[in-house]
Amino acid sequence: xxxxxxxxxxxxxxxxxxxxxxxxxxxxxxxxxxxxxxxxxxxxxxxxxxxxxxxxxxxxxxxxxxxxxxxxxxxxxxxxxxxxxxxxxxxxxxxxxxxxxxxxxxxxxxxxxxxxxxxxxxxxxxxxxxxxxxxxxxxxxxxxxxxxxxxxxxxxxxxxxxxxxxxxxxxxxxxxxxxxxxxxxxxxxxxxxxxxxxxxxxxxxxxxxxxxxxxxxxxxxxxxxxxxxxxxxxxxxxxxxxxxxxxxxxxxxxxxxxxxxxxxxxxxxxxxxxxxxxxxxxxxxxxxxxxxxxxxxxxxxxxxxxxxxxxxxxxxxxxxxxxxxxxxxxxxxxxxxxxxxxxxxxxxxxxxxxxxxxxxxxxxxxxxxxxxxxxxxxxxxxxxxxxxxxxxxxxxxxxxxxxxxxxxxxxxxxxxxxxxxxxxxxxxxxxxxxxxxxxxxxxxxxxxxxxxxxxxxxxxxxxxxxx
Amino acid sequence: xxxxxxxxxxxxxxxxxxxxxxxxxxxxxxxxxxxxxxxxxxxxxxxxxxxxxxxxxxxxxxxxxxxxxxxxxxxxxxxxxxxxxxxxxxxxxxxxxxxxxxxxxxxxxxxxxxxxxxxxxxxxxxxxxxxxxxxxxxxxxxxxxxxxxxxxxxxxxxxxxxxxxxxxxxxxxxxxxxxxxxxxxxxxxxxxxxxxxxxxxxxxxxxxxxxxxxxxxxxxxxxxxxxxxxxxxxxxxxxxxxxxxxxxxxxxxxxxxxxxxxxxxxxxxxxxxxxxxxxxxxxxxxxxxxxxxxxxxxxxxxxxxxxxxxxxxxxxxxxxxxxxxxxxxxxxxxxxxxxxxxxxxxxxxxxxxxxxxxxxxxxxxxxxxxxxxxxxxxxxxxxxxxxxxxxxxxxxxxxxxxxxxxxxxxxxxxxxxxxxxxxxxxxxxxxxxxxxxxxxxxxxxxxxxxxxxxxxxxxxxxxxxxx
Numbered sequence: 001x002x003x004x005x006x007x008x009x010x011x012x013x014x015x016x017x018x019x020x021x022x023x024x025x026x027x028x029x030x031x032x033x034x035x036x037x038x039x040x041x042x043x044x045x046x047x048x049x050x051x052x053x054x055x056x057x058x059x060x061x062x063x064x065x066x067x068x069x070x071x072x073x074x075x076x077x078x079x080x081x082x083x084x085x086x087x088x089x090x091x092x093x094x095x096x097x098x099x100x101x102x103x104x105x106x107x108x109x110x111x112x113x114x115x116x117x118x119x120x121x122x123x124x125x126x127x128x129x130x131x132x133x134x135x136x137x138x139x140x141x142x143x144x145x146x147x148x149x150x151x152x153x154x155x156x157x158x159x160x161x162x163x164x165x166x167x168x169x170x171x172x173x174x175x176x177x178x179x180x181x182x183x184x185x186x187x188x189x190x191x192x193x194x195x196x197x198x199x200x201x202x203x204x205x206x207x208x209x210x211x212x213x214x215x216x217x218x219x220x221x222x223x224x225x226x227x228x229x230x231x232x233x234x235x236x237x238x239x240x241x242x243x244x245x246x247x248x249x250x251x252x253x254x255x256x257x258x259x260x261x262x263x264x265x266x267x268x269x270x271x272x273x274x275x276x277x278x279x280x281x282x283x284x285x286x287x288x289x290x291x292x293x294x295x296x297x298x299x300x301x302x303x304x305x306x307x308x309x310x311x312x313x314x315x316x317x318x319x320x321x322x323x324x325x326x327x328x329x330x331x332x333x334x335x336x337x338x339x340x341x342x343x344x345x346x347x348x349x350x351x352x353x354x355x356x357x358x359x360x361x362x363x364x365x366x367x368x369x370x371x372x373x374x375x376x377x378x379x380x381x382x383x384x385x386x387x388x389x390x391x392x393x394x395x396x397x398x399x400x401x402x403x404x405x406x407x408x409x410x411x412x413x414x415x416x417x418x419x420x421x422x423x424x425x426x427x428x429x430x431x432x433x434x435x436x437x438x439x440x441x442x443x444x445x446x447x448x449x450x451x452x453x454x455x456x457x458x459x460x461x462x463x464x465x466x467x
Numbered sequence: 468x469x470x471x472x473x474x475x476x477x478x479x480x481x482x483x484x485x486x487x488x489x490x491x492x493x494x495x496x497x498x499x500x501x502x503x504x505x506x507x508x509x510x511x512x513x514x515x516x517x518x519x520x521x522x523x524x525x526x527x528x529x530x531x532x533x534x535x536x537x538x539x540x541x542x543x544x545x546x547x548x549x550x551x552x553x554x555x556x557x558x559x560x561x562x563x564x565x566x567x568x569x570x571x572x573x574x575x576x577x578x579x580x581x582x583x584x585x586x587x588x589x590x591x592x593x594x595x596x597x598x599x600x601x602x603x604x605x606x607x608x609x610x611x612x613x614x615x616x617x618x619x620x621x622x623x624x625x626x627x628x629x630x631x632x633x634x635x636x637x638x639x640x641x642x643x644x645x646x647x648x649x650x651x652x653x654x655x656x657x658x659x660x661x662x663x664x665x666x667x668x669x670x671x672x673x674x675x676x677x678x679x680x681x682x683x684x685x686x687x688x689x690x691x692x693x694x695x696x697x698x699x700x701x702x703x704x705x706x707x708x709x710x711x712x713x714x715x716x717x718x719x720x721x722x723x724x725x726x727x728x729x730x731x732x733x734x735x736x737x738x739x740x741x742x743x744x745x746x747x748x749x750x751x752x753x754x755x756x757x758x759x760x761x762x763x764x765x766x767x768x769x770x771x772x773x774x775x776x777x778x779x780x781x782x783x784x785x786x787x788x789x790x791x792x793x794x795x796x797x798x799x800x801x802x803x804x805x806x807x808x809x810x811x812x813x814x815x816x817x818x819x820x821x822x823x824x825x826x827x828x829x830x831x832x833x834x835x836x837x838x839x840x841x842x843x844x845x846x847x848x849x850x851x852x853x854x855x856x857x858x859x860x861x862x863x864x865x866x867x868x869x870x871x872x873x874x875x876x877x878x879x880x881x882x883x884x885x886x887x888x889x890x891x892x893x894x895x896x897x898x899x900x901x902x903x904x905x906x907x908x909x910x911x912x913x914x915x916x917x918x919x920x921x922x923x924x925x926x927x928x929x930x931x932x933x934x
Contacts, residue, residue: 189627
C-alpha cells in the first residue's frame with residue numbers, strides 16, 4: 001500500500017490541531033532522533049511529523065486527518081518497547097502520548113483508577129498506595145507508560161499470583177483509525193455484551209486503535225510483604241524447584257530467577273551492593289497478604305521445599321530497605337546487561353511453567369554451541385523468560401547471521417514445549433516472522449481480517465504484528 | 468443469506484461421521500423438541516439435524532461439510548441459556564456437545580485443568596476440590612456446561628473477589644467455521660503473541676468457533692469459608708450498604724442480594740426451609756481465605772458496617788450444612804421464580820457497582836408504574852442484576868407490548884448509569900436490538916467485520932450477537 005508523501009501543509013494542519021504550539025509539534029529535521037527507534041534500537045525510521053498530543057480530541061483530529069489523507073500514524077509512549085512496535089516504519093506521523101499523563105479519578109466505591117495513557121507505571125503504584133490500594137501488574141520497566149503496558153498486555157513479576165495487565169483493565173477510551181472516539185467496557189465488573197473489543201485492543205500494540213483513557217481495577221493493598229532470596233549452586237537446580245513450589249499450593253506473589261553475572265552487572269550499573277552474590281544462581285520470591293500468620297505459613301513451607309531441593313540458604317528480607325536493594329537490582333537487569341555489550345536483541349518466550357527449567361538448560365547449551373554470549377533472567381514462576389543475545393565484537397553481517405540462527409533455534413524449542421513467541425513484549429516488527437511460524441496460517445488470516453475491520457486503509461501503525 | 472435446504476443425504480453424511488450411531492444423530496421428526504429452545508423458551512426453531520458429537524474430529528468434519536455445503540450450524544451445551552443463543556434460528560445442524568464431557572488432565576505443576584466443553588460446572592468444582600484446588604467462577608446455574616460458561620463469559624457469585632470465566636481460561640481448542648481445528652493460548656500464564664483470539668472467542672456465544680477443549684487456570688483451595696446472612700428492612704437499605712463494604716477494602720468473595728419473595732419461592736421450590744425470612748431484604752456475603760485471623764477480621768469489619776447502615780441482625784453461617792441451605796436457595800431463584808408465573812423474560816444488565824442501588828430502586832418504581840410483576844435478585848457486589856419480568860395472565864399481544872416497553876426503559880436506565888446490556892447471559896438473539904442501541908454503530912460494524920474474518924460464509928450460529 002502506498003501512502004501520501006507528507007508535506008508542509010500537513011504539518012501546518014497538525015500544528016493547528018495542537019493549538020499552534022511549536023513546543024509539541026515537529027516537522028522533518030526538527031524531530032529528535034529518539035523518535036526513530038525504541039529501547040533496543042535495532043529497527044530505525046524517522047517520522048515526518050511528531051505531535052505530542054494533550055487530549056483525546058487532538059488524537060482524534062490528527063487520526064481523522066491522516067485517515068482522510070492516507071498518512072500512516074504510529075502511536076508512542078515512553079519508547080521502552082523492545083520489538084520496534086513504536087517505530088514509524090512507513091514514516092508519516094508519530095503521536096506521542098507521553099504528555100497525556102494525568103490521573104483523572106480514583107473511585108473508591110468501584111475500586112477503579114481512571115487515567116490517561118501517558119501515566120508512567122511507577123507513578124500508578126505510588127499514587128494508589130496512598131489510598132491503601134494496589135495496582136498489581138509489575139513489569140520490570142517502571143518508566144513505561146500504562147498505554148504501553150496495555151498495548152503489549154505486559155505481565156511483570158507479580159503475574160504468578162495476580163495475573164497480567166489484561167486482568168486489570170476494566171475499560172478503555174480508544175480513538176479508532178477513522179478518528180472516532182469510542183468507549184470499550186467501563187467501570188463494570190462483568191461484561192458479556194458482544195465480542196470483547198476491549199480485550200482485542202489489549203495487546204494489539206497500537207495497530208487497532210489508540211488508547212486515550214483507561215479504567216483500571218484496583219485491589220486493597222496487602223498489609224504485609226516479604227521477600228526470600230534463595231541461593232543455589234546452579235541455575236538448573238534453582239529452576240527445578242519452581243514446579244515443586246507451585247505444586248505445594250503456597251503460591252508466592254513473584255518467583256524470579258537470576259544469576260551472579262546479572263547481579264554483578266546490576267551492582268555496577270546501580271553502584272549499590274547486593275545482599276549476596278556468593279552463589280551462581282538465585283530464586284527471588286515475594287509473598288504478600290494481610291496476616292502475618294498467612295504469610296509465614298506460606299514462606300516457611302516454600303523455604304522448606306527450597307532447602308529440600310538443594311538451596312544453599314534462605315535469606316529473608318523483611319525490611320523495606322533490604323527488599324528495595326534486591327528489587328532495584330532486579331529492576332535494572334535489562335539496562336545492566338545492555339551496558340555489558342555493544343548491541344543486543346531479545347527473546348521473550350513464554351512456556352508452561354514446568355518447562356522453564358528445560359528451556360533454560362537448552363539456552364545454556366546453545367550459548368556454548370553457538371559461541372555467542374546469551375544472558376537470561378526472568379519470571380520463573382510464570383514461565384516467561386527474557387533471554388538476551390549479546391553482539392559483543394561481531395561485525396554487522398556476522399551479528400545478523402548469528403542472531404537469526406540463535407533466535408530460530410530458541411523459538412523452535414519454545415514451540416516444541418508448547419510455548420508462545422511472546423509473553424509480554426509483543427510482536428511489533430521484530431518478531432513478525434516468528435509469530436507467523438508459530439501459528440496456523442488461518443489464525444494469521446483471521447488476525448489480518450480483524451485488522452481490516454478496524455483499519456480498512458491500513459494507516460494505523462502499519463507493518464506490525466500480523467501484517 | 469440463503470442456505471442449502473437440508474436433505475436426507477446430508478443426514479446420512481453426518482451419520483457416517485458419527486460412526487453411524489443412530490443414538491446420537493437425529494433427523495427432522497426424530498428430533499426432541501428441547502433442541503428448539505433454551506431455558507426461557509421464548510425463541511423457538513427446530514433444527515433439521517442434531518448430532519451429539521464425541522470428539523473435536525467429529526465436530527471438525529461436520530463443520531467442514533456444513534461449510535462446503537452452506538448449511539447453518541448451531542452449537543449447544545446444556546441449553547441453560549436465556550437469550551436464545553443456542554436456538555438454530557435458520558434450521559440446519561445442531562451440534563450438541565454435552566457428550567464431550569471428559570475431564571482430560573489435572574496438571575498440578577501448572578495448576579491447570581484440561582477438559583471437554585460438555586463438562587458441567589457442578590462437576591468441575593467437585594473434581595478439583597479433591598486435589599485441594601479451586602475453580603472460582605460460580606454462576607448460579609450449576610448444570611450449565613463449561614463450554615456455555617466460556618461462550619457467555621459467565622461471571623457468577625464470586626466475581627467480586629475472583630473475577631469472571633475469562634480470567635480462568637488459559638487456552639482453548641476451537642473448531643473454526645471452515646472445520647479447521649486450532650489452539651488458542653495454552654498452558655502459558657502470559658501471552659502477547661498477536662491479537663488475542665482466545666479472548667475474542669470467550670463471550671462470542673458460539674458465533675466465531677466451537678470450543679472443543681479448554682485449559683482452565685486453578686487456584687489453591689481456600690482453607691476456610693464463612694457466610695453472613697444480613698437482614699435489612701428494605702432492599703434499598705441493603706443495597707446502599709454495598710459501596711460502603713467495597714470502600715472498606717474488606718472485600719468479600721460474594722455479595723448477593725435477595726428479597727423475601729424470592730426466598731419464599733425458593734423454599735417452596737426446594738421444599739427446604741431457609742434460616743431466616745422475617746425481613747424484607749437480605750444481603751448474603753461469603754468470605755474465604757487461608758487463616759481464621761484474616762477471615763474474622765474481614766467479616767467483623769463488614770458486619771460492623773452493615774449494622775451501622777441499618778442491618779437488623781448479622782447471622783453467621785460457619786457450618787457447611789447451614790451454608791448449603793442458604794446457597795442452595797440462592798442457586799434456585801431462577802427456577803423458583805419461573806414456577807411463580809406462566810412465562811417470563813429477563814434483563815441481565817451490569818452497572819458500576821455503586822449504581823446498583825439506584826437501578827434497583829428504579830426497577831421497583833417501574834414495577835408499580837408499569838403494572839407488571841418484576842422480580843430481581845443478583846450480584847450486588849459486582850453490579851450485575853438479574854431482573855425477571857413475569858407474564859402472569861397477560862395475553863400474547865399484551866405480553867409482547869409490556870415486555871418491550873419495560874425492557875426498553877430498563878436498558879435506557881442502564882445506559883444512563885454507564886452500564887452494559889449484559890453482565891453474563893450474553894446477547895444471543897433476544898438482546899441484539901439492545902446491544903445495537905447501546906454501542907456506537909462503528910463498534911457494531913467492527914464486530915461484524917470480525918465475524919466475517921472468522922466466518923465468511925456466515926454459517927456458524929447465524930442471526931446472533933451483532934448480525
